Amino acid sequence: MNAMKNRVQLIGNVGNNPEIKILESGKKLAHLTIATNDVYRNEKGDKVEQTEWHRVTAWGKTAEIIEKFVVKGKEVAIDGKLTHRSYDDKNGEKRYITEVVVNEILLLSK
Numbered sequence: 001m002n003a004m005k006n007r008v009q010l011i012g013n014v015g016n017n018p019e020i021k022i023l024e025s026g027k028k029l030a031h032l033t034i035a036t037n038d039v040y041r042n043e044k045g046d047k048v049e050q051t052e053w054h055r056v057t058a059w060g061k062t063a064e065i066i067e068k069f070v071v072k073g074k075e076v077a078i079d080g081k082l083t084h085r086s087y088d089d090k091n092g093e094k095r096y097i098t099e100v101v102v103n104e105i106l107l108l109s110k
Helices: 060-069
Strands: 008-014 019-022 028-041 047-059 075-088 094-107
Touching: 019 060, 028 060, 047 060, 047 075, 060 094
Parallel strands: 047 094
Antiparallel strands: 008 028, 008 075, 019 028, 028 047, 075 094
């Protein structure tokens, strides 16, 4: 049960073409967003579709796979962990980011 303490699994569509960076060490980093949809009926019986956007980061070999095969609109399944970090922007204001760091990616659509 220990491995399930911080685990995220998502199936959704890629919202933008991945942003690929190559660090000084030569290691690759990929950033992308994934949209997941939930459909339910509200108290009036109307169908409601709710879209959630998830910021996703991948490193190394996984980033290389994303660079080669993932484009905007592609359906993917990811397995990873939820992380939080902060940074100071250009104006010196502290900004916070929550993202999913990918361990595995599965390409679902053509």
